[in-house]
Amino acid sequence: MLGPVILAASRSDKMRRFVSAAPGTRQVVSRFIAGETVEQVVPVVKETIDKGLEVTLDVVGEDITTREQAYAARDAYMELIEYLEDLGLGTKAEMSVKLSMFGQSLEGGHELALANIRPVVEAAASIGTTVTLDAEDHTTLDSMFAIHEELRKDFPQTGCVIQAYLFRTEEDAGRLAAAGSRVRIVKGAYKEPAAVAYQHKAEIDKAYVRILKILMEGDGYPMIGSHDPRLIAVTQELARRAGRKLDEYEFQMLYGIRSDEHVRLAAEGHRMRVYTAYGTDWYGYFMRRLAEKPANLLFFLRSMITK
């Protein structure tokens, strides 16, 4: 019940100001956000990789309102790539981006986002790593898939995300499960209407399994973004049935969530990538994490009271 309310609040400027100024917020935010600057996140990346894990880095931000902000987002990723180049980690550290932060939601946004993301994808390729396009709300997806297709002509390793809660996704998965493609499957984190998305957990989980099957039986590289123990077990079984080796798919989880499981799966020989978000514009990302688990909200409220 609380999830949709928190997701609605994630789009409110008033709530953004309230939450950002609340006592105790920083402490709770730091559970999910690995730092505010690239200098702060680099040691986290090193520590993660030293544990036998891999990372995908997300500079937090979305829903921008000016072209200058879109250019600043591109520059932030270019700065990150310079740091990654010095670390020489190749695909052990890739990047995740939200196209809305690259200007997609502004006027002429599709062309702007494409022009803005291209140099980032190109720079990533030049240091031996890659970029995955995150999935945002359903109104943005046709544009995201078109940009993904365009980028793949020159950079076929560019990944994208599909969301199990959307009715359209089985069809998208069928199209994307082709040789060379890298596709992350997640349940979906936005507030979506019943006209386009399943609303109940059981339906979403069933759809997730159907889509997982399509990806596992296809020729692409599936990236399983979930902390759900049942789906992890189903993934292992479907991969076995499809005859996939351990390096022919990977698990992905979020920084700060089920960290012991990251290490456990890696120790079993799985490739495990930790989605590591950093930056100052953490509000939308943080609110989605609260919405996913009501206990996080209680923890947050308690930290406000005890401050």
Ligand code: FAD
């Ligand atoms: P759930 O059933 O929600 O959770 C299973 C268990 O995991 C819970 O019981 C709990 O123990 C733990 N857990 C889950 N979430 C939390 C949390 N916030 N705090 C504490 N414990 C938690 N969504 C998008 O819409 N677009 C994207 O591009 C996108 N990228 C993602 C990338 C990665 C690597 C991951 C892991 C998720 C991404 N998501 C994205 C979010 C995703 O859609 C889900 O909202 C999120 O993963 C929670 O779903 P779940 O599969 O973990 O299952």
